[in-house]
Structure formats: structure tokens, C-alpha cells
Amino acid sequence: KAVRVFYDHFLQRKSQFDEESIFNEITDDLKTEIVVHLNKDIFNRISIFQGIPHREFMANSMSLLYPAVFAPDELIVLEGSVGREMYFVTKGTAEVIGSINTPEEVVHMVMHEGMFFGEIGVLMDVERTASVRAITYVNTFILNQDGLADLTSFYPELTERITLHI
Numbered sequence: 356k357a358v359r360v361f362y363d364h365f366l367q368r369k370s371q372f373d374e375e376s377i378f379n380e381i382t383d384d385l386k387t388e389i390v391v392h393l394n395k396d397i398f399n400r401i402s403i404f405q406g407i408p409h410r411e412f413m414a415n416s417m418s419l420l421y422p423a424v425f426a427p428d429e430l431i432v433l434e435g436s437v438g439r440e441m442y443f444v445t446k447g448t449a450e451v452i453g454s455i456n457t458p459e460e461v462v463h464m465v466m467h468e469g470m471f472f473g474e475i476g477v478l479m480d481v482e483r484t485a486s487v488r489a490i491t492y493v494n495t496f497i498l499n500q501d502g503l504a505d506l507t508s509f510y511p512e513l514t515e516r517i518t519l520h521i
Contacts (some may be wrong), residue, residue, distance in 0.1 A: 361426050387414045397445050397496075400469030403516040412510060419502035425449070425489040434486040438476010440499045446470055447493035455486040466492070474517045477503055 378386060391413045398404045398413055420443070425431050431442065434455055444466050451463045451472065461486060466472060476483050477500050498506070507514045 372441050390414055391418045401443055407510055419505060420498050423497050425493045426468040427489055427491055429489045430504045431487040432483050435482050438473050440497050441471060441473035441477045443471045443496045445494045448490040449487050449493050451488055452486045476520055
């Protein structure tokens, strides 16, 4: 049943067009404009991205980010695992949990659209300090350590912005 529910959700998001073949036929400038247009609302909601020149930043970011969808009750990250990726919530809600599956389990906060998590592990190359579990379907963009290093080499203020949220 969980697989069917997941694919129902997935198919609702999927277009009837072959976007890849269309995208391969257009110029790089038009691709950039499409990426900026489709993602500007998401980027405007993420506080660490605000104030960075959008056109270039979004185009560079979108080449480094990749989408992932998590089903309700699915564990997104596990406390104690090595954090090599950070996540940007684009839709849905997730809970940040300490001491998961123990009598001391506690929900530290609920993550919503525009919020991010996993930055501590990515920046400091340390184990995750909490677990994150999907409450609803959660759509995310994921940025790995190498991608973050690429972005911060062009936008050094991004490291400071992320660090302020720790």
C-alpha cells in the first residue's frame, strides 16, 4: 500500500510531456530563464538565499541540487549518521527528532516549506545531531558537500548565512 500511495503522489507531480527532450532542444539562456522562473518562489522563501543575485545564483544552484520526495513517516536523516548532504524543504512538513526510538525521544521542531536542515553535518563533516522524519509528503532539494563547496566558492557569503542558522 505504501508503494502505491507513493507512486500516486509521484504521478500527480509528473508532467505528460517529455521535458528532457524539450529541454535538450533549447538554448542555454532559455534553459536558465526557465529554471529561474520555475524556482524563484522557492528561492525567495529560503532565507539564506535572499539577497543573492537570483539569475546566476539560481542557475548555478539548480545544476547542483537534486530533488527527492519522502513519504509520510519516512526517515529522511538519522541521528548519528555522517552528514554529507543538506536538505531544503520545498513542500510538506517534517519533524526534527532527538533520541529517536528511545524513551527520551523528543520533537525539537517542525520543518516547513522554505526551511533547511543537515547544514551542521555538511559544514563541519560531523555526525547528524538529530533525526528528521516526514510528517506529510516532503519534497526537497538536496545539496551535497561538493555542491556546497562549489556554491560557496562563487558566493562566499552563503557560508556565513548558513552558519548563522546553526
